[in-house]
Amino acid sequence: MSQAAKVTDPAEMTLDELRLALAPEIAAAAIFDGWSDAALLHAAELAGVDSDVARLAFPGGAMDMIEAWIDTIDVAMAEALPSSKLAEMKIRERIRSLVQFRLDAVAGLEEALRRSLAVMAQPQNAASALKTGWRSADQMWRLAGDTATDYNHYTKRAILASIYAATLAVFVDDESEGKQATRDFLDRRIEGVMRFEKAKARFTSGERDYFSVTRFLGRLRYPSR
Template sequence: MPETDQSAEAHRAVKDRLLDAALMHVAFDGWTDATFTAAINDADVEPALARALCPRGALDLALAYHARGDALMLERLASADLSAMRFRDRIAAAVRYRLEASTDKEAVRRGTTLFALPQNAPDGARAIWGTCDAIWTALGDTSDDFNWYSKRATLSGVYSSTVLYWLGDDSEDHAATWEFLDRRIDNVMQIEKLKATVRDNPLLSKLMAGPMALASHIKPPQGGAHMPGRWTR
């Protein structure tokens, strides 16, 4: 393994240790400087190294916790057999896998509070968008126009509302949350049916021809979902 890869792997291992240590304190102190300081001490990491890996302290650890959940979801999706499911059920399964990857509900609750702060809202929105992009990509989405954005934006709304419901759900095995999720996805499917109706209706399709032609020139980002989109002539 090249030296740079070894260094990156070592840094990831240190950050994982910091995150594991932080989770012992988040329920009491939230994603705060106090939690970050305690994690440094508990993980026996040099403060300078910890700050180099997490320049924004606990905020970066909260984002790392979210990324860990995404990775666990993708692992489960890769090993699951979803071939017999309807596509809407595959989406529901992916969202459920993502929530079930978050074994520490209090850490998620504290993270929701953290990302509700105005200065952290862009990071929170970016994290949710990344989760939904990971879901669509894992499920084989090949859209290459405005639909790339609309799919992720719609799923972001479904995912966000389901997380908030899940945080307050005390039903057995979160049964109420999964019912709520199914209802939200049904709402989305109604929108997709409406779009199909417009496309198939001769009069409506002509009326929407201009906007649809315009939207067809909007392309997804190249090089990853964190990059800006592009426009084609």
């Protein structure tokens, strides 16, 4: 259980706890008001929080609200799908389950999601959006049991972040029964990554020791004369 969930009286919450407590209601209000001050004030009123205090919890405005919403999903995902539970699954099922949990968590909030994607796409928010996407991808891989510390650590997270972003773009406009089109899209993307990983493993295994990834990347940076 998150610390914010343990503290039920808003007056006793820190600003970090308050932002997590208010985020779900802000997201619900964002369906109609966007990620605006109006949405924040609506959530604060429902929670019985002073409006000025609520604003202090989100000094960065819309992007801070969206990041808090994503943080609540990260927390819920870790609680619902701990590593011990995922360990019983194959790796592709672990990743699929983690991404699907996140999709289920925003079901019914498609308009809030659409508006959040528009905010994150703004040039001034690009760096924050990339950092937030990376953080979620990193948590998913950690829950899935990934312990890579070499370049695979970065490539896995970059690939998963791109898959998740692409899946969200499909999800937000998906009107198929039970979001089946989104599920199929996600399965195809994960299957493609699994094929890529198998091919990469063949090229980097001892059986193909004449192929050196390090040497190859080095030559790209410092081509022979």
